[in-house]
Each structure stands twice: as C-alpha cells, then as structure tokens.
Amino acid sequence: MLLSGADAPxxxxxxxxxxxxxTTDRDYPMxxxxxxxxxxxxxxxxxxxxxxxxxxxxxxxxSPGTTGGLVRLTAADRQIPTRVLAAYQQTATTLxxxxxxxHLRWQLLAGIGKVxxxxxxxxxxxxxxxxTPAILGPRLDGSGGFARIADTDYGRLDQDTTYxxxxxxxxxxxxxxxxxxxxxxxDNTKNPNNIDDATLATGTYLCAHGRDLANPGDxxxxxxxxxxxxxxxxxxxxxxxGYTNTTPSPGTQPTPAPTPAPTPTPxxxxxxxxxxxxxxxSLTPRNTTPTxxxxxxxxxxxxCPPITLTTSTLAATTTSxxxxxxxxYTTTGSGLTTVIHAEARDTAGHILTTTDTTIPTTPPAGPxxxxxVPLDHLAAPxxxxxxxxxxxxxxxxxxxxxxxxxxxxxxxxxxxxxxPTPTASNPAPPTSASQRSETPGSTPATP
Numbered sequence: 001m002l003l004s005g006a007d008a009p010x011x012x013x014x015x016x017x018x019x020x021x022x023t024t025d026r027d028y029p030m031x032x033x034x035x036x037x038x039x040x041x042x043x044x045x046x047x048x049x050x051x052x053x054x055x056x057x058x059x060x061x062x063s064p065g066t067t068g069g070l071v072r073l074t075a076a077d078r079q080i081p082t083r084v085l086a087a088y089q090q091t092a093t094t095l096x097x098x099x100x101x102x103h104l105r106w107q108l109l110a111g112i113g114k115v116x117x118x119x120x121x122x123x124x125x126x127x128x129x130x131x132t133p134a135i136l137g138p139r140l141d142g143s144g145g146f147a148r149i150a151d152t153d154y155g156r157l158d159q160d161t162t163y164x165x166x167x168x169x170x171x172x173x174x175x176x177x178x179x180x181x182x183x184x185x186x187d188n189t190k191n192p193n194n195i196d197d198a199t200l201a202t203g204t205y206l207c208a209h210g211r212d213l214a215n216p217g218d219x220x221x222x223x224x225x226x227x228x229x230x231x232x233x234x235x236x237x238x239x240x241x242g243y244t245n246t247t248p249s250p251g252t253q254p255t256p257a258p259t260p261a262p263t264p265t266p267x268x269x270x271x272x273x274x275x276x277x278x279x280x281x282s283l284t285p286r287n288t289t290p291t292x293x294x295x296x297x298x299x300x301x302x303x304c305p306p307i308t309l310t311t312s313t314l315a316a317t318t319t320s321x322x323x324x325x326x327x328x329y330t331t332t333g334s335g336l337t338t339v340i341h342a343e344a345r346d347t348a349g350h351i352l353t354t355t356d357t358t359i360p361t362t363p364p365a366g367p368x369x370x371x372x373v374p375l376d377h378l379a380a381p382x383x384x385x386x387x388x389x390x391x392x393x394x395x396x397x398x399x400x401x402x403x404x405x406x407x408x409x410x411x412x413x414x415x416x417x418x419x420p421t422p423t424a425s426n427p428a429p430p431t432s433a434s435q436r437s438e439t440p441g442s443t444p445a446t447p
Contacts, residue, residue: 028115028235031242032072054230057237058216061108064244071242080110080248083125084169087195088113091184091203102207103214109199110248111240112223113169115232120169120195129185129196134159137166147350149173152377157192168192170202175353175377180205202226208356209339209394221400304398305332307340309391313367316408323378323411325371325389329363337361338393340403342371344378345388352387353377379413387411 033052052070060070080088088106095104113119123131141163142148148163153174155161164174172180172192182204183189184196191197205226211218223233307329314327331338337358344352357371371391379385391403 037069058220061237061240062216062219073242073246078249082250084119087199091199099207107243108240110243111236114239116171129194134193168198170198307331323373326367375413381415384412
C-alpha cells in the first residue's frame with residue numbers, strides 16, 4: 001500500500017493500501033522538534049518562526065547528518081523491539097540489492113512502524129517474525145471519522161466479512177496486500193501479520209515508480225503515497241529523522257494478554273449479474289488542476305517533459321477479470337518507456353486499488369493501453385458500480401503530473417468468467433476538475 005500536502009496538519013487514518021484509507025484530519029504521535037538547530041538554508045524553505053517546516057523535515061530525513069539535534073527522542077522514544085528492528089534493517093539490506101537506486105534506509109521503515117502501530121509493541125513475535133495476536137485496525141464502516149470500505153477479502157485477512165480493516169504492524173488494507181504483499185521470511189507465505197513480510201512489502205511500496213528516497217521530493221511523495229495525509233507525512237518524517245540521529249535501544253516485548261478475535265459477520269448477498277456480463281461503460285474525462293503542494297526541491301521543468309492524452313480517443317472496456325483504459329497520447333520525452341500510475345476510487349472517494357502500466361515514450365500508431373485495473377478490486381461478483389480513476393505519471397526527480405481524471409459508470413464484474421465482449425458507449429459530457437488515478441476503458445469520451 002502509499003501524496004502531498006501542506007505544512008499544516010497531515011490528514012491520516014491508518015495504513016492500508018494504497019496502503020491506507022483516508023479519514024478526517026487527525027493527530028499522530030510526534031517527537032520533540034528543535035527548530036533552533038535548523039541551518040539557514042532549511043529555515044528558508046518555509047514555515048513560521050519557531051516552527052520546523054515539513055520540507056525541512058523531508059530534507060533532514062533524506063540527508064543523514066545535516067541536522068543533528070533537530071528531533072529529540074526520549075529514552076522511551078528510542079525503544080524498538082529487537083526482532084522488529086532486525087526486520088527493518090533486513091528489508092533495507094534486501095532492497096539495496098533489489099533496487100539500489102531507491103536508497104531505502106531502515107530508519108524510514110521505523111518511522112512508519114512507529115506511527116502505524118508503535119512497532120507492534122506489546123505483541124508477541126515468534127522467531128519467524130509472526131506477530132500474535134493479529135493487529136487489526138478499526139472497522140472501516142464510515143463511522144468515527146474513518147473511511148467506509150466494504151469487504152474485499154471475504155474476511156480472510158481481517159476476520160471481517162462486511163467491512164475491511166487495516167492489518168498487521170504496517171497496517172495494510174486487504175486489497176493492497178493482495179497486490180503488494182511480499183514473502184520476507186521465505187516461508188512461501190505472504191502474511192501481513194509477519195514483521196518480515198510486512199516490512200519488505202512496505203519498503204517495496206515506497207520504492208515504486210523509480211523513486212530515489214535520498215531525494216527529499218521523492219521521499220515526501222513516497223510517504224504520502226503510503227498514506228495521503230499531511231499530518232501523517234510530517235509525523236513519519238520526524239520519526240525518521242529522530243531514528244537517523246539517535247541510536248535505538250532494545251524495546252521490551254511483553255507477552256500480551258489474550259484478546260478476543262473479531263466476530264465474523266455474515267457475508268452480504270450480491271445482486272444477480274445482468275444477462276449481459278459486459279454492459280456498456282460510460283467514461284467521462286474531467287479536466288484536472290493539480291493541487292498545490294508545499295515547496296520542496298524539484299527538477300527543472302525542461303527535464304520533465306509532459307505527456308498529453310487525446311481525450312477524444314479515451315475508452316474503457318471490461319474483460320472477465322479487468323477494466324482496461326486505452327487511448328492515444330503525445331510526449332516530448334526521451335528514453336524507452338514511462339510509467340502511468342492509476343488510482344481507482346469509489347463514489348465516496350475511498351481508494352479501491354492502484355496499478356502501474358508501462359507505456360513506450362514514442363507513442364504507437366493506434367490507441368495504447370494506459371491502465372489495467374483488476375475487477376475483483378472494484379466490485380463483488382455480479383455487482384455493477386461506478387468509479388473515478390486518476391492517471392498520473394512521476395518521472396524520476398520530477399513532480400507528479402496528473403494526466404486526467406475519469407468517471408466510469410456501468411462497470412459489472414461477472415459472476416462467471418467469460419469471453420470479453422466490450423461495447424462502446426455514447427460519449428459522456430465533460431465535467432470539471434478533480435484528481436485521482438488509474439483504470440482502463442473502452443468508451444469514447446468528449447473532453
């Protein structure tokens with residue numbers, strides 16, 4: 001699971017897909033900050049006198065040794081359970097080989113682990129890294145300021161057959177874990193409640209899109225992708241800086257008192273699929289205005305050529321398992337390929353899934369596949385739904401470019417897989433701005 005925001009409160013919930021569903025603004029645990037030690041260059045990045053700007057925290061977290069004393073950790077703050085710390089460090093070592101250009105440091109994983117579940121402190125951890133009892137976040141039923149996310153895994157991971165819950169020490173949503181889970185302890189099982197599996201999945205998620213986490217802008221974007229909340233990003237950056245400048249101490253791992261497992265709720269009944277399993281899909285492009293983000297180091301625009309979609313060619317089609325968005329595009333970029341990131345949301349704005357599609361920098365003669373989204377992340381068998389998909393691209397070292405946001409209606413997931421028979425819909429009228437990412441389609445649309 002994996003953004004932007006102002007120096008003011010970072011809004012969060014707990015991590016679960018992207019890695020995490022969005023809630024109302026909320027407070028996250030923060031260490032003590034000492035703005036007096038900021039070098040002049042960092043202070044100039046913004047922020048009121050006596051405060052530490054978020055951009056300064058990003059620079060400090062990305063550049064070890066530049067701001068010693070900026071974050072003050074107490075003796076209790078420095079405690080990380082030995083087995084958990086070993087998992088953080090092993091993931092950093094693994095990804096230094098798998099993705100050396102990412103420059104992932106274990107301190108960033110510790111920052112996320114601290115904010116998400118306080119390093120799973122109070123839970124028993126076996127030698128293979130499995131945490132008991134399982135860590136489950138609040139029920140995401142739309143109450144208490146949390147998002148409403150209907151069950152996506154039939155209770156397999158979160159023991160809830162009606163709504164989703166974030167799972168494990170790094171708080172992955174079941175839907176995100178399905179696509180992003182890793183086997184960190186090599187037992188041929190991907191378990192979000194295993195510290196090795198969860199930490200490796202988190203590291204891989206942060207390194208996506210070719211990010212270099214030694215770059216403050218990429219670091220900021222990676223954390224916000226994990227949880228799109230400004231207060232969350234700020235908290236993780238602060239803890240990352242604190243762990244960078246302070247040696248952690250072994251934390252105690254008491255045996256937790258038994259806690260009752262959540263009672264599974266009866267599965268909901270899904271509507272019967274229509275006679276035609278692949279109904280007409282209506283796709284509506286919406287012009288987007290990028291949301292301003294705090295000042296942060298950027299690459300000159302001349303080295304970040306834009307991609308332009310030809311909105312009149314955009315179409316959305318379904319197969320038995322996927323929703324595909326196709327269309328023509330132009331770009332002045334160099335290199336062999338670029339990546340389009342798609343983010344699908346339901347009508348309430350909750351993230352359903354994200355995907356990445358590689359396209360050639362030189363546009364093909366006809367329409368290209370821009371995004372492919374799994375239907376099982378969008379709807380239950382036999383269910384018809386409406387989603388919003390935002391397509392973005394983030395070249396290495398560049399700011400994210402929002403290509404388009406699409407509203408797609410009439411998407412039906414068949415009860416039984418069959419041969420795809422996409423049907424074009426009438427062009428949909430344009431609507432106004434918004435921003436979000438990825439899903440394929442096969443229906444002409446009018447910009």
